[in-house]
Amino acid sequence: MDTKTGKVRSALVVGGGIAGPVTAMALEQAGIKATIFEAYDGPAENVGGGMGLSPNGVQALDAIGVGDAVRAVSTPTEGLILHSWNGKTLARFGTLPGIDPTRFVMRAELFGALRRAAEERGIETVYGKRIVDATEDADGVTARFEDGTTATADVLIGADGLRSTVRRLIDPAAPAPQFAGTAGFGAMVHVDDVPPTEGWMHMTFGKRCFFAWQVFPDGTGIWFINLPVPQPLSVNQQRERGAAYWLDHLRQLCADDNTPAARMLAATEPETMLFAGSAENMPLPTKTSRVAWSRGRLVLTGDAAHAPSSSSGQGASLAAESAVELARCLRDLPLPQALARYEELRRPRVERIIKETARTNSRKAAGPVARVIRDALLPTMFKLAKPESRAWQFRYPIDFDAPVA
Ligand SMILES: Cc1cc2nc3c(=O)[nH]c(=O)nc-3n(C[C@H](O)[C@H](O)[C@H](O)COP(=O)(O)OP(=O)(O)OC[C@H]3O[C@@H](n4cnc5c(N)ncnc54)[C@H](O)[C@@H]3O)c2cc1C
Structure with missing residues (x-):
């Protein structure tokens, strides 16, 4: 000092x-x-x-x-497109004038x-x-x-x-x-049958869960799901059930929604699946x-x-x-x-x-x-x-x- x-x-x-x-x-x-x-x-x-x-x-x-x-080590993105479960576009959030784009980074x-x-x-x-x-x-x-x-x-x-x-x-x-009401899952996949999203991240408020995806020009894609859960679900609890269980369960939950979830989940190697546990944030005063x-x-x-x-x-x-x-x-x-x-x-x-x-x-x-x-x-x-x-x-x-x- x-x-x-x-x-x-x-x-x-x-x-x-x-x-x-x-x-x-x-x-x-x-x-x-x-x-x-x-x-x-x-x-x-x-x-x-x-x-x-x-x-x-x-x-x-x-x-x-x-x-x-x-x-x-990162790439600029175009923005976000929000959809309802039936595929209808709810909103597009592009890059704002005078502000750099959000960047995607591993x-x-x-x-x-x-x-x-x-x-x-x-x-x-x-x-x-x-x-x-x-x-x-x-x-x-x-x-x-x-x-x-x-x-x-x-x-x-x-x-x-x-x-x-x-x-x-x-x-x-x-x-x-504090627990924010959802649990997270995701993976990086290779997909030939889902078109590249040209820099946009798509997000769907599905009937039973929230599904987001982006596909890059080389066919590499990422997806993540926020699943509403009544009580906290830890990473260990997610792992105990195993990736195969979750891939099947999430596929069923996404079945009614107009998204490429089924194809992206099918392309996911179980050993590469990411478990993020419950979403949490620090409480406000x-x-x-x-x-x-x-x-x-x-x-x-x-x-x-x-x-x-x-x-x-x-x-x-x-x-x-x-x-x-x-x-x-x-x-x-x-x-x-x-x-x-x-x-x-x-x-x-x-x-x-x-x-x-x-x-x-x-x-x-x-x-x-x-x-x-x-x-x-x-x-x-x-x-x-x-x-x-x-x-x-x-x-x-x-x-x-x-x-x-
Ligand atoms: C699934 C998920 C997706 C996310 N997506 C995004 C996103 O898209 N964009 C975004 O901006 N943020 C995102 N976040 C949030 C982001 O990861 C965090 O806000 C960020 O990592 C905070 O950085 P930090 O350094 O404060 O904490 P951390 O990155 O958690 O780092 C804390 C470090 O402290 C170490 N540590 C812990 N306890 C001790 C101890 N007792 N002694 C010594 N070291 C210790 C840990 O090992 C760790 O290395 C996401 C988070 C999650 C869980």
Whole structure:
């Protein structure tokens, strides 16, 4: 800690997913030494599945010079087309004027690009370090890991995801992630009998589940399904039933809908099927409960602080934005003020997005009556909504060098 200014000089960044490396790189750029501690034994090279990276997320990466590394491993998309179960188009969401397109990236490629960028900047990632406790004194904060080792710095940043341990260290009574009513399945397939979608992702609010697909010019396709479930379904519970069971079950559930689900499910190799467990998000504050983002020298970022529902397409991008903003605040302000300002800058935006995307999720889990109302109302709602009304989500330029007041 700089004794004259009260600003931090070193940081322990817990979690090597998306928020972790981005925070560490932003801190290094701010002149703060950062080390990443990741629970897994090595880099996450085999994590499956693709994801959408929103333009605001890429803007945040641009603020620290990492945007091009991520552009190199991702492809721009045209947008989304929403359908009702019978194939009727409910809405098209193309790229907004003046805003870059959302990019499609394989999760493993995104993790790899961020890891390499951090390595190139000389940032150390220490693997096999699962944080279990942290203690603070006037000189710093010490993290204790499951293997009995410790590490000390001026500040400890919890970028340890939705099931964050650091969140519980900050507040043992912190609210847990909440179940969003659906469970996720997906796969990457090769299909000859489903036409390429020319950069568009199609999404169908089916009679019994939500089906999304995109097919690339070489016949590679991705699909994912959000299945309304009455109670949480864990990845282990999904696995126990086995891929063959789910492929058959999902095929039956999608049978009435006008989509290529049957062909894409039939083309899925059971061993490549992805189980995503239940969709969850961090609850919004209520009168009686609110996730504390910081305490003393401990602070949260990314999903640990503010996870929107996984189907929002915003989780990774909000994580990148918060990571960069946290580093700016720590660079320019003494510790307590830095953490207060960070929260002030970020909470209104992330909570607004969590609220909006929770609404999307409830549309996916609609019952038969709600489904008819939804399909009747959505086209008009989308027609009336001006494209600009969505722009605030996707436009979030950060001037990294601008001082934080
Ligand atoms: C099925 C699914 C689809 C999604 N699709 C999208 C999408 O299309 N677009 C989008 O923007 N977002 C999407 N998301 C959300 C996105 O994945 C998250 O918002 C994003 O990964 C958050 O990044 P993070 O770094 O905060 O957390 P994570 O990526 O979860 O990283 C946390 C890291 O911390 C480590 N860790 C955990 N506990 C400890 C501990 N005790 N000690 C040390 N390390 C620890 C973990 O191993 C992990 O590496 C999706 C999520 C899911 C589940």
